[in-house]
Amino acid sequence: MEFKWTTKYSVNNELIDVQHRMLFAIINDLNTYIINGQGLENIEEILNKMSAYATLHFRTEEDILLKSNYTEYQKHKDYHDSFKKQILKSTQEVISNKNEKTVIEIHRFLMNWLTSHILDEDVKYSELLN
Numbered sequence: 001m002e003f004k005w006t007t008k009y010s011v012n013n014e015l016i017d018v019q020h021r022m023l024f025a026i027i028n029d030l031n032t033y034i035i036n037g038q039g040l041e042n043i044e045e046i047l048n049k050m051s052a053y054a055t056l057h058f059r060t061e062e063d064i065l066l067k068s069n070y071t072e073y074q075k076h077k078d079y080h081d082s083f084k085k086q087i088l089k090s091t092q093e094v095i096s097n098k099n100e101k102t103v104i105e106i107h108r109f110l111m112n113w114l115t116s117h118i119l120d121e122d123v124k125y126s127e128l129l130n
């Protein structure tokens, strides 16, 4: 099943929306991996890409939030930091477990985290960005 970005995920900032769509695309690459059962090398590559892009995206978002004097800035940054740690942990799990079940679990985790983070947390600052 393709994981789709729709306007309900919009946060009133084009750059952040574009980056969120890119994160959706990377998570879809992971789904393609699951369907095609590609090698472990690819999975590591996708998770490393996810980690690098999430880091870039969070930096962009945090910068915008700081400039907007967002009062929940620190709390929001903490969510980002723990997610980054989780991706690194997941990548290590894939490397040591080398099985499809782990990959499916990680895919589900990334999908759930991103959608609930956008809909529960990012929407809170979206009013500031009007």
Ligand SMILES: [Fe+2]
Pocket (backbone or CB within 6 Å): 061, 076, 080, 117, 121, 122
């Ligand atoms: Fe965020």
